[in-house]
Amino acid sequence: MLDKHGIARRIAREIKDGMYVNLGIGIPTLVANYIPDGIDVVLQSENGILGMGPFPVEGTEDADLINAGKQTVTLLPGSSIFDSAMSFGMIRAQKVDLTILGAMEVSENGDIANWKIPGKMVKGMGGAMDLVACARNIIVAMQHVNKRGESKLLTECTLPLTGVRCIKKIVTEMAVLEVLPEGSFFLAERAPGVSVDQIREATAGKLKVPDEVPEMTV
Amino acid sequence: MNKVVKNAEEAIRDIADNMTIALGGFGLCGIPEKCIEALVKKDVKGLTCISNNAGVDDFGLGMLLQKKQIRKMVSSYVGENAEFERQMLSGELEVDLIPQGTLATRLLAGGYGMPAIYTPAGVGTEIAEGKEVRKFKFNGMEKEYLLEHAFEPAFSIVKAWKGDSAGNLVYRLTARNFSPLIAMAGKVTIAEVEELVPDGELDPDQIHTPGIFVHRIFEGKDYEKRIEQRTVSPKNA
Numbered sequence: 456m457l458d459k460h461g462i463a464r465r466i467a468r469e470i471k472d473g474m475y476v477n478l479g480i481g482i483p484t485l486v487a488n489y490i491p492d493g494i495d496v497v498l499q500s501e502n503g504i505l506g507m508g509p510f511p512v513e514g515t516e517d518a519d520l521i522n523a524g525k526q527t528v529t530l531l532p533g534s535s536i537f538d539s540a541m542s543f544g545m546i547r548a549q550k551v552d553l554t555i556l557g558a559m560e561v562s563e564n565g566d567i568a569n570w571k572i573p574g575k576m577v578k579g580m581g582g583a584m585d586l587v588a589c590a591r592n593i594i595v596a597m598q599h600v601n602k603r604g605e606s607k608l609l610t611e612c613t614l615p616l617t618g619v620r621c622i623k624k625i626v627t628e629m630a631v632l633e634v635l636p637e638g639s640f641f642l643a644e645r646a647p648g649v650s651v652d653q654i655r656e657a658t659a660g661k662l663k664v665p666d667e668v669p670e671m672t673v
Numbered sequence: 674m675n676k677v678v679k680n681a682e683e684a685i686r687d688i689a690d691n692m693t694i695a696l697g698g699f700g701l702c703g704i705p706e707k708c709i710e711a712l713v714k715k716d717v718k719g720l721t722c723i724s725n726n727a728g729v730d731d732f733g734l735g736m737l738l739q740k741k742q743i744r745k746m747v748s749s750y751v752g753e754n755a756e757f758e759r760q761m762l763s764g765e766l767e768v769d770l771i772p773q774g775t776l777a778t779r780l781l782a783g784g785y786g787m788p789a790i791y792t793p794a795g796v797g798t799e800i801a802e803g804k805e806v807r808k809f810k811f812n813g814m815e816k817e818y819l820l821e822h823a824f825e826p827a828f829s830i831v832k833a834w835k836g837d838s839a840g841n842l843v844y845r846l847t848a849r850n851f852s853p854l855i856a857m858a859g860k861v862t863i864a865e866v867e868e869l870v871p872d873g874e875l876d877p878d879q880i881h882t883p884g885i886f887v888h889r890i891f892e893g894k895d896y897e898k899r900i901e902q903r904t905v906s907p908k909n910a
Contacts, residue, residue: 501773502699503847513905518702518898519834519846525700526904536846538853538881539699539725540781543774547792549812566797576758577770579750584800585774588793619797 457628457646457673462596464489464673466555466626469594470496477501477546477586479556480524482596486555497533499551501542501582506534523582543582547589554590556583558597558622560612563660564638565622567595568614580617587618599627599657606659608632608640630654631671632662639663644671676840676890677869681711684863684889688712688828691719691744695780695824695855696734697831700726700753700901703848704733705832707865707893713737721745723824725776725851727757732899741765747824749773753901771800775821777854782823784857784886791818829859832893833882836866837873840887841880849881856882865893 457465463485470476470490477499478484487509490496498507500522507522508529516527530536545551560568567587570580587593600606608625625632631644639661645654645668655662678684685708688694698704712720713736720743727746728735737743738756745767751757760766771779772794782790791809795801796817805820831852834845842864844852856862864882869892 500847502702502850510904510906512908516900516903516905517846518900519848521700521702521847521901523699525702525901527900527902528904530846536849538849539773539777539851540854543777546774547794576762577768578752579748579770580772580800581750582773584772584798585792585794588796589774616798 456649460485461646461673462626462628465631465671466594466596467491469624470494470553472496474552475499475505475550476553476555477551479554479583481557483555483557484524486596499542499545500528501539501546501586503537503539503542504528504530504534506531508534543585546582546585549589549591551590553592553594554586555594555596556586558595558607560607560609560614561595561597561622561625562609562612563634563640565620565634566612567617567622568612569617571615573615583617587621590621593622593624595622595625597625597627599629606657608658608660610660629657635663642668644669646671647673675838676884676888677838678889678891680891681707681865681893682714684708684865684891685711685715685830688715688717690717692717692827693721693723694828694830695723695826695858697850697852697855698724698726698733699847699850701728701733701899703832703844703850703852704728705830705865706896708830708863709733709736712742713740716740716742718742719744721747723747723780723826725749725773727751727754729753729901730756732897738766745769747771747776749776777851779821779824780851780854780858783825784854787823789820789822791820793818795819824858826859827861829855829862831856831862831864831882833864833866835868835870835875836864836887836890837870837875837884838890839872840864840884840890841875842866842882842887843875843879844881853882856886861888862886863888864890866890867896868892
């Protein structure tokens with residue numbers, strides 16, 4: 456079973472040299488800490504940064520320099536700043552290669568729900584609907600089951616959707632799963648110490664299990 | 674051409690009850706602090722505010738919410754604000770949540786003189802309900818797109834780093850965010866700047882918002898520039 460850092464570390468291995476990557480809030484933000492040496496990536500923040508760097512050293516925070524989570528950040532050499540329309544232009548036109556974001560539910564046909572729980576305070580979708588509708592590659596970082604032990608990998612999402620048929624890969628504390636075009640989860644890897652049966656148990660949607668399920672290396 | 678006004682009070686003098694206004698800023702970054710204070714003081718009511726976020730309880734648009742001056746918020750994300758939540762749940766405040774890229778592009782369309790845009794954001798979700806859906810072959814694939822209308826705010830209010838009497842504006846870092854789009858979309862656009870410089874000092878090659886879009890400009894004093902999430906790295910990392 457992976458912790459959230461383990462999920463982030465596994466996702467970081469999906470990042471290829473030269474990619475432009477947008478990281479969502481939560482576990483996706485942690486991915487930046489685990490990008491392997493020698494892999495050169497440019498982080499995009501949808502409020503208008505390409506080339507986002509780590510948090511500033513204490514005392515050098517700048518109120519004019521934040522990421523989309525409203526956290527103070529820094530700029531790396533070669534970075535650029537632009538307005539929100541241009542930012543979503545590069546997302547919509549698929550110049551951004553990879554989007555990593557969290558989810559409340561994902562369905563076996565690749566639908567995602569991550570912005571609204573009926574009856575609870577709705578904070579808004581931010582840039583999530585634009586990102587999932589447009590990105591060429593989306594990886595979801597999420598827990599396999601919710602706090603009540605119910606699967607978050609479903610036949611159909613029960614919560615209001617953020618996007619339809621857009622998710623292709625999911626990394627949870629238990630497994631790496633791919634969404635197959637015909638509408639099922641393909642079990643690509645299992646986390647260290649997790650059995651195929653445990654993953655089957657925790658997956659409500661259709662799960663395709665190959666003869667050999669490799670254990671992931673993180 | 675001199676567009677300089679004395680202060681925020683003069684700049685917002687004719688913003689009246691029930692108007693639609695757009696305000697720049699992302700979270701608390703780059704918000705027009707001085708004009709918001711002046712709107713609170715003027716006590717205009719029934720405003721429709723187009724702005725990515727709604728401030729926090731005691732700063733930014735949260736100050737207008739505290740005094741119940743906003744009838745409707747048009748935003749992409751409105752967390753971090755308890756009074757907002759209370760008014761929204763009680764039905765006092767109308768809220769139109771729209772995807773952030775759609776918000777930006779509807780403002781851009783207004784500023785570029787186009788009545789509408791097509792975007793894939795929200796297709797198949799509840800925000801598509803009642804909207805025209807059209808298929809286009811574009812970027813190598815056929816996909817559905819939603820028709821979304823341009824924003825035409827009566828007033829736009831932005832904050833820039835530097836400006837001149839011709840209304841030319843330069844923003845600083847991510848305080849730019851929605852402001853160039855909002856500046857272009859307004860029927861009347863008000864700019865408050867940290868520094869009003871003599872004409873000729875700004876490099877024409879570096880202007881973010883050309884003066885034609887700005888009708889009134891003034892230098893604000895003592896900006897608070899509050900940080901919403903102060904995150905830092907350890908000193909010797």
